[in-house]
Amino acid sequence: MLTLDRLDKVYKTGTFGTSDLHAVRQVSLDVRRGEVVSLIGESGSGKSTIGKMVLHLLDSSGGTITFDGRDVTSLGFRERREYYRRVQGVFQDPFSSFNPIFKVDRTFETLRRSYFPRVSSSDWRGRLEEALGAVSLQPGDILGKFPHQLSGGQLQRLLIARALLLDIDLLVADEIISMLDASTRIDVLNLLVELKSRGLGILFVTHDLSLGNYVSDRVVILYKGRVVERGVTSAVFDDPLHPYTRDLLASVPHLDRTWEDVEAEEAERSANLAGRCLYHEALAAQGRAFGEEAEAADGVPDGVGLVEHTPGHFVGCFRLAADDDCPAA
Amino acid sequence: MALSVTDLRVWYRTLKGDVKALDGVTFDVADGEIMGIAGESGCGKTTLGKALIRLDTRMRHEGGTVALDGEKLPIADDAAMRRYRYREVSLIPQYAMSAMNPTRKIGKMIRDLLAAHGVRYAEVLPELERRLGLVGLDAEVLKRYPIELSGGMKQRVVLVLSTLLNPSLLIGDEVTSALDVSSQKAVARALVEFRDHGFVRSMIVITHDISVLFQVADTILVMYAGHLAEKAPARTIIDAPLHPYTKMLIGALPQVGDRYDEQRLSGIEGRPPSLLDPPTGCRFRDRCPLAHDRCAEAPPFREVAEGHQVACWAVS
Numbered sequence: 001m002l003t004l005d006r007l008d009k010v011y012k013t014g015t016f017g018t019s020d021l022h023a024v025r026q027v028s029l030d031v032r033r034g035e036v037v038s039l040i041g042e043s044g045s046g047k048s049t050i051g052k053m054v055l056h057l058l059d060s061s062g063g064t065i066t067f068d069g070r071d072v073t074s075l076g077f078r079e080r081r082e083y084y085r086r087v088q089g090v091f092q093d094p095f096s097s098f099n100p101i102f103k104v105d106r107t108f109e110t111l112r113r114s115y116f117p118r119v120s121s122s123d124w125r126g127r128l129e130e131a132l133g134a135v136s137l138q139p140g141d142i143l144g145k146f147p148h149q150l151s152g153g154q155l156q157r158l159l160i161a162r163a164l165l166l167d168i169d170l171l172v173a174d175e176i177i178s179m180l181d182a183s184t185r186i187d188v189l190n191l192l193v194e195l196k197s198r199g200l201g202i203l204f205v206t207h208d209l210s211l212g213n214y215v216s217d218r219v220v221i222l223y224k225g226r227v228v229e230r231g232v233t234s235a236v237f238d239d240p241l242h243p244y245t246r247d248l249l250a251s252v253p254h255l256d257r258t259w260e261d262v263e264a265e266e267a268e269r270s271a272n273l274a275g276r277c278l279y280h281e282a283l284a285a286q287g288r289a290f291g292e293e294a295e296a297a298d299g300v301p302d303g304v305g306l307v308e309h310t311p312g313h314f315v316g317c318f319r320l321a322a323d324d325d326c327p328a329a
Numbered sequence: 330m331a332l333s334v335t336d337l338r339v340w341y342r343t344l345k346g347d348v349k350a351l352d353g354v355t356f357d358v359a360d361g362e363i364m365g366i367a368g369e370s371g372c373g374k375t376t377l378g379k380a381l382i383r384l385d386t387r388m389r390h391e392g393g394t395v396a397l398d399g400e401k402l403p404i405a406d407d408a409a410m411r412r413y414r415y416r417e418v419s420l421i422p423q424y425a426m427s428a429m430n431p432t433r434k435i436g437k438m439i440r441d442l443l444a445a446h447g448v449r450y451a452e453v454l455p456e457l458e459r460r461l462g463l464v465g466l467d468a469e470v471l472k473r474y475p476i477e478l479s480g481g482m483k484q485r486v487v488l489v490l491s492t493l494l495n496p497s498l499l500i501g502d503e504v505t506s507a508l509d510v511s512s513q514k515a516v517a518r519a520l521v522e523f524r525d526h527g528f529v530r531s532m533i534v535i536t537h538d539i540s541v542l543f544q545v546a547d548t549i550l551v552m553y554a555g556h557l558a559e560k561a562p563a564r565t566i567i568d569a570p571l572h573p574y575t576k577m578l579i580g581a582l583p584q585v586g587d588r589y590d591e592q593r594l595s596g597i598e599g600r601p602p603s604l605l606d607p608p609t610g611c612r613f614r615d616r617c618p619l620a621h622d623r624c625a626e627a628p629p630f631r632e633v634a635e636g637h638q639v640a641c642w643a644v645s
Binding site: 042043151153181182183184185186187189190193207209210211213214215233234237247248249251252253254255256258259 | 369370480509510511513514517518537538539540541543544567577578579581582583584585587588589593594595596597600
C-alpha cells in the first residue's frame with residue numbers, strides 16, 4: 001500500500017545553509033494493509049524525518065513515496081487534502097497536539113468542517129461515538145472536557161479516534177507511547193494491534209525496542225539515515241546480524257537478565273561475525289568483486305543497499321556510518 | 330544507616346488547597362545501597378527526592394524527620410540546609426543536562442559551582458580529570474561548551490560534578506531518561522561504578538523505567554499516590570512482587586521478546602486519585618482487583634520478609 005523507494009532527505013544546515021546534513025539515505029521499505037511496521041532508531045537516525053515525509057510535512061530530496069500506486073511526493077494543495085483523508089499521523093506529545101484553551105470537542109468540530117461539511121449533526125454524533133468506542137473511550141467521560149482534565153493516554157486515544165473518523169488506510173504513529181505512563185502505554189499499544197485487524201496499515205516510529213518488538217510484524221532498523229537491517233520482527237530480534245542492531249539489542253535493559261548476561265550471550269555471536277560483512281559476502285557469492293557493487297542491488301549506491309540473508313530478513317553492509325569502511329574490506 | 334526517613338510529609342500549597350504529594354513516608358537506605366524509586370507520574374517520587382535537599386517555596390514540611398548518618402537534616406530550614414547541600418546530599422535534578430549554562434565552558438561552570446561552596450578549583454582539578462576519565466570522557470571536555478557534547482556525555486559530566494565532593498547521598502532524578510539506549514547504559518553503569526569507588530556512599534535513583542532500576546539498583550521502592558507501596562531487593566520486586574500495584578505495573582511492561590500474538594499484556598484500569606483530596610485508606614483500592622472492606626483503613630508499611638516491606642492488607 002505504501003512504498004518508499006530510495007528516499008533521500010538532505011537538510012541545509014550551518015550559516016546560510018552552507019553545509020548539508022544527509023538525514024535519510026536511500027531508504028526503501030513498504031507497509032501493507034493490516035500490518036504494523038516499526039521504524040526503530042536512536043536520535044538522529046532519521047526515523048521521524050521519514051514519518052514526516054510520508055505525511056507530507058516535509059519535502060523529500062530524492063526518491064519516491066508511492067501510496068496505492070500513486071506518487072505522493074509532489075501533491076498539490078487539493079490533492080493533499082484527499083491524501084489526508086486516507087493517511088493521518090499521531091505524534092509524541094498529546095498535550096501539545098491540543099489547543100489548551102479549547103475543549104477537546106473542537107478538534108472534532110474542525111475536522112467535520114474541513115472534511116465532512118455535508119454530514120448532519122446527528123449523523124456526525126453517531127460516527128463520533130463509534131470512533132470513540134473503537135478506541136475504548138466513553139463519550140460521556142471525554143466530550144466537553146479541556147485537555148488538562150484528561151490523561152495523556154486518553155488524549156492519545158482521542159487523536160487516534162480523530163484519525164479513524166477519516167476512514168484512513170495508513171496511520172503514522174511517531175513515538176506515540178513515549179510520553180505515557182507504564183500503566184497506560186500498553187493499552188494504547190494493544191489498541192494499535194486491534195486497529196491492524198481492521199485492515200489499517202501502521203508505520204510505528206519508535207526508539208524503544210521492546211515496544212517495537214511487541215506490536216510490529218516487521219521492523220526496520222535505522223542508523224544515521226541508513227537502513228542497516230530489516231525484516232520480520234522475530235527474525236531480526238532473534239538473530240540480529242548487523243553490528244549496530246546487535247549493539248542496540250545488547251543495550252536494552254531487561255527485566256529478567258542483567259546487562260552482563262546479555263553481553264555474554266552476545267559475545268559468542270560477535271566472535272562469529274567479527275571482521276565479516278554478510279552484505280559483501282552475499283554479493284561476492286553472486287560473482288561481484290568487492291568495490292564493483294555500485295551497480296548492484298537495483299542501482300542503489302554501494303553499501304547503502306540490502307541483501308536478503310534468510311527469506312524475509314535483509315541486512316546492509318556492516319559498516320556503521322555510510323562513510324565508514326566496511327569491516328571486511 | 331546512611332539515610333533514615335521517618336513519617337515524612339511534604340505538601341504543596343495551591344489555591345485549591347494542599348496537595349498531599351508525600352504523605353507519611355518511612356524508609357531507610359543502608360550504607361552503599363543504591364535504592365531505586367519507581368512509580369507513575371504524580372506519585373510523589375520527585376517530591377521525595379527534592380524534599381531531602383531543598384523544599385521550594387510551594388512545598389511545606391508538614392512533619393516527619395530525615396536523618397543522614399545519624400544527624401538530623403534541617404530540611405524545613407533553607408539556610409541551615411545550605412551546609413549539607415552538595416557536600417553531604419547532592420541532587421541531580423530532572424533534565425540537569427539541559428540546565429548547564431550555555432554561555433560558559435564546562436570547566437568554568439564547575440569552577441563557579443565550587444567557588445559557591447568555598448572550594449578551590451585548582452585543588453580538585455586532578456581528581457576531576459581522573460573521574461572524567463573513569464566515565465570515559467577526555468579532560469578536553471572542560472574546555473568545551475555544553476552544546477558541543479552529546480546528551481550522554483553531558484549527563485556523565487553532570488554525574489561527575491555532582492559527586493565531586495564525595496557526598497554521603499546522591500539523588501539522581503531521571504538521570505537515564507531521554508537518552509538513547511546505548512548512552513543510557515553508559516550512564517547507568519557509571520552510577521554503579523561511582524558507588525563502588527566510594528565517591529558516594531549511597532544513592533537514590535528515581536526513574537519511571539523499572540527495567541533500568543533492575544540493572545543498577547540494589548533495592549527498589551515502589552510509590553503510589555504519595556504513599557509507599559513496596560520496598561524489596563531489586564530481584565524480589567521483579568520476580569516475586571507482593572503488592573498488587575507492583576504486580577500490575579511490572580505486568581504492563583513489554584519486554585524484548587514479548588509479542589502481542591503470544592502474550593497479551595494489559596495496563597491498569599483507571600488513574601491515580603487526586604492528591605488534593607485523597608481517599609482515606611489504601612489509595613490504590615479503586616484500581617485494585619483485591620480490594621475489600623478492610624482497605625478503607627490505610628494498611629501499614631510493614632516488613633513481611635527480611636528487607637521486604639509491603640503496604641497491603643491482602644499480604645499476610
